[in-house]
Amino acid sequence: METNNIANEATFSPSLLNADALLVHWQGHRRLTRKTIEAFPEEHFYTFSIGGMRTFAQLSMEIIGLTAPGIRGIAFGDWTFGEPALDYSTPAPPTKQEVLNLWDLVTEYIETLWPQISADRFQETEAAFGMYPNTILNTILYLIDNEIHHRAQGYVYLRALGVEPPAFWER
Amino acid sequence: METNNIANEATFSPSLLNADALLVHWQGHRRLTRKTIEAFPEEHFYTFSIGGMRTFAQLSMEIIGLTAPGIRGIAFGDWTFGEPALDYSTPAPPTKQEVLNLWDLVTEYIETLWPQISADRFQETEAAFGMYPNTILNTILYLIDNEIHHRAQGYVYLRALGVEPPAFWER
Numbered sequence: 001m002e003t004n005n006i007a008n009e010a011t012f013s014p015s016l017l018n019a020d021a022l023l024v025h026w027q028g029h030r031r032l033t034r035k036t037i038e039a040f041p042e043e044h045f046y047t048f049s050i051g052g053m054r055t056f057a058q059l060s061m062e063i064i065g066l067t068a069p070g071i072r073g074i075a076f077g078d079w080t081f082g083e084p085a086l087d088y089s090t091p092a093p094p095t096k097q098e099v100l101n102l103w104d105l106v107t108e109y110i111e112t113l114w115p116q117i118s119a120d121r122f123q124e125t126e127a128a129f130g131m132y133p134n135t136i137l138n139t140i141l142y143l144i145d146n147e148i149h150h151r152a153q154g155y156v157y158l159r160a161l162g163v164e165p166p167a168f169w170e171r
Numbered sequence: 172m173e174t175n176n177i178a179n180e181a182t183f184s185p186s187l188l189n190a191d192a193l194l195v196h197w198q199g200h201r202r203l204t205r206k207t208i209e210a211f212p213e214e215h216f217y218t219f220s221i222g223g224m225r226t227f228a229q230l231s232m233e234i235i236g237l238t239a240p241g242i243r244g245i246a247f248g249d250w251t252f253g254e255p256a257l258d259y260s261t262p263a264p265p266t267k268q269e270v271l272n273l274w275d276l277v278t279e280y281i282e283t284l285w286p287q288i289s290a291d292r293f294q295e296t297e298a299a300f301g302m303y304p305n306t307i308l309n310t311i312l313y314l315i316d317n318e319i320h321h322r323a324q325g326y327v328y329l330r331a332l333g334v335e336p337p338a339f340w341e342r
Contacts, residue, residue, distance in 0.1 A: 016293050016308050017188040025312065050221065051330030122187050137187050141196065142340075148316055149339060152323030159222030168320060169313075 023114050026144055028171030033151045034103055035166040045096050048157055057092040059150040065090045068106045070143050074136055075113040079129045194285050197315055199342030204322045205274055206337040216267050219328055228263040230321040236261045239277045241314050246284040250300045
């Protein structure tokens with residue numbers, strides 16, 4: 001998370017995070033969520049829930065279905081994802097391995113698009129998914145926070161199932 | 172989260188977040204966690220848990236007991252908090268109102284100390300709490316992520332108790 005050009009930045013409004021560091025932060029969280037999916041017994045991934053909440057398969061698909069069109073919107077302003085069609089309501093494929101394959105596709109897509117995001121883009125205000133006006137930076141932070149939030153719910157499911165979740169601090 | 176001096180910052184390493192914006196982000200999450208504590212029925216706050224996990228009183232006290240010495244360490248390098256004595260293992264006081272009072276004390280303390288953090292401080296590497304070497308920025312992000320994580324576990328407890336949690340997107 002170090003930058004090489006601190007001295008060039010205005011000290012009266014110190015900048016803390018650059019685009020490279022934000023990508024590292026996001027992908028670190030994504031690796032931890034992937035481990036959380038892996039930790040689920042196949043059956044419980046699709047069937048277990050608490051208090052009428054969604055299954056972890058559904059929560060994982062929400063993350064996938066927001067992140068795939070999300071990174072396209074972040075980069076290009078086009079908040080859709082076509083191949084395969086993915087949005088927040090896309091149902092989970094029938095095996096955990098297929099969900100993990102979608103996960104990895106999105107991870108690689110983020111890596112591909114990230115360097116194409118212009119420096120000014122992060123401060124632009126735009127309606128994310130055509131619905132939620134915010135700066136692009138805040139939309140990215142929201143996607144990360146939403147993933148941490150749902151992953152933590154998966155941790156409770158795992159504990160309730162007697163399965164040790166992955167260590168939170170290991171990314 | 173806008174900055175007024177984007178033009179002064181090096182475009183080859185665009186800076187995304189300044190200290191003011193990070194404070195807004197953190198305090199927004201803290202307001203949501205406070206609402207989550209408020210949503211708990213008094214008794215269940217202290218007694219309810221799932222899968223052998225800690226109660227939400229204990230999780231809330233972990234957040235308080237990390238954040239209070241944490242902000243002192245972030246600002247001054249002294250990772251302790253003395254009045255009242257607070258660390259990660261401080262037990263919860265006997266009423267939810269007293270926990271909320273501690274919460275508010277820490278919120279105000281963050282507001283007081285934040286402007287005293289020097290611009291260079293965020294990129295310094297230091298062992299947080301004497302134990303976890305990281306940049307100060309990463310330690311702050313870790314504290315926020317840890318709070319989101321534990322708060323989300325509280326959301327599952329509330330759902331299991333039939334209580335509607337506060338809206339995640341409202342800060």
